[in-house]
Amino acid sequence: MQRHFSSFYIPLGYKLLISYIFLVFIPIIGIGSYAYFSSVHSIEAHTRSNLEVAIKQMGNNVDYRLKDIIRSSDELYADQTLSRYLTGYHSGWEKYSIMSQYILPRLENAANLPSQEVKLSLYADNPNVSEFYYNDIENNSGGRQYSLFRSSRIQGQSWYKSLNLHYGSSVWRQVDNDMATGRISFIRPLINYDTLQLNGLIKISANMKYIFSDVDSGQLGDDSILFIVDDQNQLVFSSASNEADPARLAGSSSGSIKQPGSYMQIKQPIANMPASIVAWVPYSTLQENSEQVRTVTIWFCVTILIVLSLISLLMSQYFSRRFQKLITSLKSFKEGNFHKRMLVQGKDEFTEIGSAFNDMASTIQRLIDEVYISNLEKKETELQMLHAQMNPHFLYNTFSSISRMAKLGEIDKLHEVIRALARFYRLTLHRGEMIIPIEQELQIAESYLDIQRIKNADRIIVAYENDPQVLVYDTVKFILQPFVENALEHAWYDDEIKITIRAYREVDIICFEVEDNGLGMKDEIIEGVLDPTDKGIGYGIRNVDQRIKLQYGNEYGVCIHSSLGEGTVIRIRFPAASANG
Incomplete structure (x- = not known):
């Protein structure tokens, strides 16, 4: 029997191509437009979030080094035996024995405890204490150093008088020649545990370039500024990348750091020091990133449209050819070749495929075989997975x-x-x-x-x-x-x-x-x-x-x-x- 097609018959290949074009163009244009407009508004939020994560990591690394120094001071601060030796009166051989066999080894151990090189100074109020120090203790020479002084050496200095130490307190401050040598000191009181009165102080001086070695503005971009300020907003340390143009960190008339209007500021407090990491990122950099994202989004959408259009054309031709072959097989089944599919007439390929539904019975045995084989493979896979565990x-x-x-x-x-x-x-x-x-x-x-x-x-x-x-x-x-x-x-x-x-x-x-x-x-x-x-x-x-x-x-x-x-x-x-x- 010959097939008769009405005047509005449309081949399956054209139907697939038209549907693919609609399914591809509408989502891509909608998603591309949304990405185009939303990227402009979201780029600053994403960039700021990434910068905050980077600065937070810098703060964590700084806190780790600060804890290392604080842990060193804990060895002396909590040593009650050392406190009794430094507050008591000893003479003669007993004084020498205590000094050589306990006090100096404890100072040496505390100075060697941090991973970085430090200078440890212990100041005792007891005038009977014997002093121990290096001739170049005031120089910026390398190596670990530890010293024992009487407090009378520093009681007249202004930085000592400005300290307000008490039991359990501590402070980070640049004293003596710390500012000239690029160092900072961790200071805490030495306690007489019999009276809980102050008996001196512990001072550990460390190089700020090591403590703040992760504070590098190069990680945030060439035009970014990264530095450390104290709780009074005074500059403590500046990234090496800022040294080429120190005017960018010029302070106001009050001495505090003033944020430029063309920069976005991100501030991260440091847990173990009354200071914060401050980053200034120019807004121009954010705008450049926004333009790059917009350009990439447009080109990406255009490329996807072209590629998917070509795929749509190829897929429509592919399925059209496959259905033509299927129709031929159904014709053979109708003529008596039962190894083929059964054919029922229709107006287009979809109708002819639907008419072949009665052929499903011939595939049941094949599906059973496939399921059986699949179950065997599943069992083998489960055994392999259990053994691997x-x-x-x-x-x-x-x-x-x-x-x-x-x-x-x-x-x-x-x-x-x-x-x-x-x-x-x-x-x-x-x-x-x-x-x-x-x-x-x-x-x-x-x-x-x-x-x-x-x-x-x-x-x-x-x-x-x-x-x-x-x-x-x-x-x-x-x-x-x-x-x-x-x-x-x-x-x-x-x-x-x-x-x-x-x-x-x-x-x-x-x-x-x-x-x-x-x-x-x-x-x-x-x-x-x-x-x-x-x-x-x-x-x-x-x-x-x-x-x-x-x-x-x-x-x-x-x-x-x-x-x-x-x-x-x-x-x-x-x-x-x-x-x-």
């Missing part, structure tokens, strides 16, 4: 033990641990197989226990009660080690622990047992460990149980018998099978 995290602890043995010079033990670790991973990673002989699985558990016995000085007693006839059968890999590890981590409470590993056969069932004489478990803990839902505890044990059930069936798996104070027996059951039949 059995990650022997004890590797990290073993490396830590290796490092400790190397530091202590225990070469023989180090050699044994490394050799046992190599054997363990050679067995567990060998050829990536999931099903291995029982003999190999027992060797994996033995290698793991060898490592643990070496690490724990043979306080682990291991016994093996294995039937030699079961060694030729196969098992799911890596199901014993998690239970051995669990016994060592959670059951061990005495000086020694005994672990017994058994492998035997009961008719057609292979049984593994891991028995310990540890703490034991309560019934509710056992139920939670074997709970198949995500609410369960003991992920490693539940993982082994799921792997066995997935491989062999729900009638196999793990069961636990335990008595508090007596120990636990883990039993693993799976069918007796081997690769050789």
Whole structure:
């Protein structure tokens, strides 16, 4: 029968092309317009957010260095013995012994504690204290220095008189020649813990270029300005990038820093110092970024439109050809070739495809086959995923033990641990197989226990009660080690622990047992460990149980018998099978 088309018949290819053009142009034009206008308004907010994150990170790095210096002062501030020695009266050999054997070593330790080079000065009010200092203490020479002075040296200086120190107080300030040498000092009182009165002060001087080394305006842009101000808005430190044009940070008549009108300001307080990081970013930079975003948005939208238009044309032609082939197949089915699709007449390709609906029955068997194969592949994938999750995290602890043995010079033990670790991973990673002989699985558990016995000085007693006839059968890999590890981590409470590993056969069932004489478990803990839902505890044990059930069936798996104070027996059951039949 010949097909008769009405005068308004439109081929499928043209219909697809027209629909694709509408589906492509309308969203792209709408999204592009929105992006074009919104980018102008949002660029400043995004840029400011990024700058705030960068400056906050700078502040965190500065706080880390400040804490390092404060921690050094804590060593002296909290030392009550040092306080008593500095407030008491000593003479003769006793005075020399205290000075050389306690006071000076404590000062040296405190000066060496920070990661940076500092100059530590301790001023004591006690006139009986012997002084110790370097001849070049007032110079800006490198290296760590520590000194002990009498407070009478500084009591007449203006910076000392301006201090308002009390118990628990501290202050960051540039004193003496700190400003000339580019340093800043952390000052806190020295306390007499018998009377809680001030007995002097502690002064730690550090180089500001090191403390504020992260304060670099180059990270924010060439035209940006980055500096440090105190709580009075006075300049404390300026980025090296600003030195080329110091006039940009010229202060007002009051001495405070004044923000230019053409700059956006971002201010980040410093936690451990009464100061803030200030960044000035020119608005012109933000406008340049906005123009770049607008240009990129326009070109991107135009490019997407062109590319999607070409794709629409190609896709419409492609589907049109495919449907023409499908129509030919349906015609063949109508003529008696039942390997083809059935044909029903219509006005266009969509009608003809709809008429082929009765052919769906012929595809049911093929779909069943595909679903069956898909389920098999899914099962294999789940097995692979469960096995991959059995990650022997004890590797990290073993490396830590290796490092400790190397530091202590225990070469023989180090050699044994490394050799046992190599054997363990050679067995567990060998050829990536999931099903291995029982003999190999027992060797994996033995290698793991060898490592643990070496690490724990043979306080682990291991016994093996294995039937030699079961060694030729196969098992799911890596199901014993998690239970051995669990016994060592959670059951061990005495000086020694005994672990017994058994492998035997009961008719057609292979049984593994891991028995310990540890703490034991309560019934509710056992139920939670074997709970198949995500609410369960003991992920490693539940993982082994799921792997066995997935491989062999729900009638196999793990069961636990335990008595508090007596120990636990883990039993693993799976069918007796081997690769050789």
